[in-house]
Amino acid sequence: MNSDIPKHGFFPRELEDEAIYILREVAAQFEKPALMFSGGKDSITLVRLAQKAFYPGKIPFPLIHVDTGHNFPETVAFRDWLIKETGAELIVRYVQDSINQGKVKEETGKYASRNVLQTVTLLDAIEEFKFDACIGGARRDEEKARAKERIFSLRDDFGQWDSKRQRPELFDMLNGRIAIGENMRVFPISNWTELDVWNYIKEEGIAIPSIYYSHQRQVIERDGMLWADSDYLNKDADEIPFEATVRFRTVGDMTCTAAVASEAVQLDDIIGEILAAEISERGARIDDKRSEAAMERRKQQGYF
């Protein structure tokens, strides 16, 4: 057990207490919650918080991973390791199945990505397992539309978010009442910033996928960003892959996450990079660049 956690480190411990409180409310107020696991650092942080919240008991809800089929292999390997390590239950659902069922259509063109398609797979999984609460690792500092989202965020039958129907959240009282068919999205680390997450990972000694650290990788340059080369990336003839020393600041699909040139091989280097950041975290998300209001529109449609 980690008994040497500094009581007054750089990470504000109040955020951990708040997140654990929220996770316990989810377990108490809902019948079938699930934790949406992407393999990224935010959802890995959530898993650690859930372990802490219910220790010495087990995490009382499953992890659900929507596999787009375009994940970094490192992320999938890490996921499987984490499940073994924590003894948590894992459910995986595949975007490929939604495509095969004709529910969604693969995007074409050089910006093709399965990021938008995963919403349908997620909503199907929610229906299949009758999940009434889905815990996610979204943070309010990521994006302007998220800054206004509640910790308990109500979604209708179609998974849609309505900014006008949000319930006021007063003090720390969370109202988790829902009607049949409705679903609650829960964001325990709403008040954390990217830096808070990294400081927490460091102070807690949490393992993360290797692609967060600097490594050699084949990339192409497009729109001023470095894109990981893979079979899933539709390249123009003049987009020739080359090797670069890079890392990822955020881990989504191989087709929608840009790499940054970096020599950061340990957590202190990563934290140093963030403190001197020239580009924001979501700036490395190609999916947000589609339009200024991209995130809000996707949320209205049930994304995350």
Added chain:
Amino acid sequence: MDILRIATAGSVDDGKSTLIGRLLYETNSITKDKIEALEMASKRKGLTFLDLSLLTDGLIAEREQGITIDVANIYFSTPRRKYIIADTPGHFEYTRNMVTGASNTKVSMILIDARNGVLEQTFRHFFIASMLRIPKVIVCINKMDLVGYSAEKFNAIKADIQAIADKVSFEGQEVTFIPMSSLYGQNISIRATEMPWYGGLTLLDELESTAFEEIKKPARFPVQFVLRPKTEEFHDYRGYAGKIASGSFSVGEKITVLPTGQTSTIATIEKFGMQLQTAEAKESVVITLETDVDVSRGNMLVKTNNQPNQLREITARVCWMDSQPIVAGKTYILQHGINESKAKIIALNSKIDVVTQHTIVDAVSALKLNEIGDITLKTAKPIFADKYAQNSANGAFILIDDQTNSTVGVGFVL
């Protein structure tokens, strides 16, 4: 590292978004790509300067109307502490959002346009800050550049506001005044060269030096979740998980379980297997007891020598937050912390005009959206609340309409 939570309130167009943008900008909290996006957007609007207000105006509807219509949470930090700003709209229709945003905060920043001075809104903002017992109010007298950085103007507004504060402030509430220009970055983090007559701190220095004397509150531990792993290793383990609402608990102390009145002694206080001797307010912990007592979710552990009242009839000040008015005689769900009970409104005692501070007592037939008044309600189960003025962390509740599941009001126990 500690966290300071701040609420901002202002009227339409008094430059609140610009002020927050300026705070982020001057504390290096904005990345280069965001500044570039800002430059582009500012140019598109035909502006010759960086429109920092665009940083925080989030939703599509708002961008179209150009006003903030919901509570937005904004984050920045200094080497000293982390700040969370709940940016709440100043428009009069949105008292509900103002109360929501300000709950939980320790500092209220009230913006005043130096050209306009005190507005009807100013009364409302002060009233809410006092109702919520926010210990510190910083009055930001903004747009000083548009009044020639005049000391006379500043002092006149300050006197007007002091008169409001004298009427509504509670004992111990601190009120500070700062003249500033958020557009030009005067007295935000850099001292204004144009206002040598001002001897106080800049806004950022004021925030950085804010410290609150810890007043010892009674110990309250609402039980959220009972942990019974039933594994081989923890076969008979029974832990009570929760977040300490107020005060502190130590191993070996005598406690009483509410509502049953059973007593026991704290055996351990744990955090993920780590053993603590003492835990303080806001810490999420697991408490185990030396004897087998009956404890379930919604119960409260308190020190035997300092117990709250077990209320079945509650008089409270409420702020109504739903488009359907409160109905006398109707039953709602009352949620106090994590404890729930059915609650019937037995009387609407008064309605308060937050601008004139007049209390209307006669024939109060309804409290509508954004209205504040005093009510009496009867609960089906005992509620273990303190008076809000004495222990705010254990003195507030929400009301839920069980037909719509909406949170329709917030109450402060009187």
